[in-house]
Amino acid sequence: MRPDYKIHFYNEHACIRFKAMAGQCEVLVDSLEPATVEQIAALAYHQALRVDNKFSRYRNDNICHQINTARGESTPIDEETYRLLSFADQCYQSSKGLFDLTSGILRRAWPFDGNNRQPNQQQIDALLCLIGWEKVLFDNKQVTLPAGMEIDLGAIAKEYAVGLVAQACTQLAPRASVLVNFSGDIQVSKARRDGLHWKVNLDLPEHYDEQHSLLEIKQGAMATCSQYHREAVVNGKRFGHILNPSTGWPVDGAPASVTVFAKNCVQAGSLATLGMLQGDNAEAYLQSRQVEYKIVR
Structure with a gap:
């Protein structure tokens, strides 16, 4: 039986899509060679499922x-x-x-x-x-x-899977640029042969314009920690789902989203989460870590 992924070929790249790790996964390949794309699709799909099955807190067999x-x-x-x-x-x-x-x-x-x-x-x-x-x-x-x-490895498992897939694609297809995108956590295996950037849309609410949502990445990784898909509104007050472990309450002054660019996805993801946990001090914290970032408030 064929794995549950779909491959689409466009003028300059191929796109692989499947669902795993509680979200939509997408892999872009700047190659139109069917055999290469099929190998990358199978690798990405099975690696994502393996990490998810092993570390998900929603299972009772791992x-x-x-x-x-x-x-x-x-x-x-x-x-x-x-x-x-x-x-x-x-x-x-x-x-x-x-x-x-x-x-x-x-x-x-x-x-x-x-x-x-x-x-x-x-x-x-x-x-x-x-x-x-x-x-x-x-x-x-x-x-x-x-x-x-309890421990919940969900805070790092998805970014870890992205990095694994990107590294494996470098060995499997060393001449191709592969962008691995698992629900907004992204890593690029190498720069594209035509020198162009990959363009990525952040999943922001509709009232944010393209200037906020469209980002470019040439190589390395980026990860986003966001609040707007999981929140509670009580008596007109909005509570985001990023919680302070020392108080048990939502972080005061937390941004709507924090995106961080780094060498690999695990590093980018942890810094994005840490930036969010800083609340009002998110910008100052990320500046002190000397990383490129984008914050939406």
């Missing part, structure tokens, strides 16, 4: 589920999982605790499911005691999570 249901016991991990946990630890340390993979449990108080209800402080306080990356113990063989706590 390593994330094993860790979260171990009830305080140690869970064996492989080298790939160890690398992701190590990167999460670096983000936690550099953000002074704002980037915390254990904070996903706050979704119990803030489901952002369209009901537009605001939790009370008692509900939030009950969850805050189950948050704290410093309580997670791990090495390259195992990880131990206190009973009742």
Whole structure:
């Protein structure tokens, strides 16, 4: 049976589309050779599904589920999982605790499911005691999570998958420029042969003009952290879904979206999230990291 992806050929490039990792995935290839495009399509599709199946918190048959249901016991991990946990630890340390993979449990108080209800402080306080990356113990063989706590690798897994696909395409088709776009998280394998940039539309609300939504990328990666698709409006006040793990409440002064350009997608994605978590200080923070960025407020 043919995998569930579609390939379209245009004048100067091919476009591969499929759904994975809770969103729309798109891969652009500046080659019209059917065999090359088909190989890239199969690689991208299967790699996205592999990472999703392995690290999604929505499944009950993967390593994330094993860790979260171990009830305080140690869970064996492989080298790939160890690398992701190590990167999460670096983000936690550099953000002074704002980037915390254990904070996903706050979704119990803030489901952002369209009901537009605001939790009370008692509900939030009950969850805050189950948050704290410093309580997670791990090495390259195992990880131990206190009973009742959870980790959510969703904050880095999609960007990780984008980088894997882009790197693999460099080896598979070294002469082609391949743009990997998983729901707005993007990495380009190499510059296009014609010297042109790839053009990318940010998924912004309709009232933003093209100046805000159209971006160009030649090589490297870009990732966007945005608020406008998941929010709650309570008594006329708008709450975005980016939550502060130390308070349990939405980040004050957070932008509508933060886009960061970096060498690889994992780096771009983490910096975009960290910028969003800075709230009013997002611009100053990203300037201090000396990266190119675009913020929409």
